[in-house]
Amino acid sequence: MTNFIEHFIQLSTQADADAIDSIPLMTADGPMTLDSVIFFIASVAGSPTAITLDVNITDGTVTNVPILAGALGAAAATKVLRPDQSALEAGTHDVPAENENASSPAFWRYNYDLNFTGGSTPTVTGTVLFRWRC
Numbered sequence: 001m002t003n004f005i006e007h008f009i010q011l012s013t014q015a016d017a018d019a020i021d022s023i024p025l026m027t028a029d030g031p032m033t034l035d036s037v038i039f040f041i042a043s044v045a046g047s048p049t050a051i052t053l054d055v056n057i058t059d060g061t062v063t064n065v066p067i068l069a070g071a072l073g074a075a076a077a078t079k080v081l082r083p084d085q086s087a088l089e090a091g092t093h094d095v096p097a098e099n100e101n102a103s104s105p106a107f108w109r110y111n112y113d114l115n116f117t118g119g120s121t122p123t124v125t126g127t128v129l130f131r132w133r134c
Contacts, residue, residue: 005032005132012125013114014046034067034110037081041072046122048074053081055112060104072114072124119124 044051055068095114099108110130116122 001064003134004035005134007130007132008128009128010126011128012123013120014123025063032132032134034083035131035133037070037112039072039079039126039129041076041124041126041131043076043077044074044122045125046116046119048116048119048122049116050074050114051122051124052117053112053128054115055110057110059109067110073132076126 034055034057037053039053041051051072051074053068053070053072054066056066057064068081068083070079072079111130112130114124116124
């Protein structure tokens with residue numbers, strides 16, 4: 001049986017945001033794998049020509065980056081993003097378990113940031129769902 005852990009985040013952010021959130025992940029019970037990110041874009045202001053989302057995981061020393069990167073478009077929409085094949089093959093979308101590697105602490109965190117191309121102080125408002133498989 002597969003279990004999922006989901007984090008919902010509501011946000012409204014402008015172009016200067018970088019690594020706009022960092023959320024700890026408890027991994028003592030085994031590795032967690034990023035399954036998908038669903039972005040519900042409610043509104044876009046400032047007329048950007050493109051919006052992209054980047055996600056990485058870090059323990060403060062080791063960073064697996066990017067575990068996911070994808071285009072969100074430039075208008076209200078729902079987008080589903082999944083780690084690309086190279087991240088899946090490299091295993092960099094996994095958060096290691098505490099005892100899997102002596103140098104890996106129990107708490108990893110994921111960071112995400114939105115990048116904007118063009119526009120005048122572009123802003124995006126919406127909800128992000130991060131879905132982890134464990």
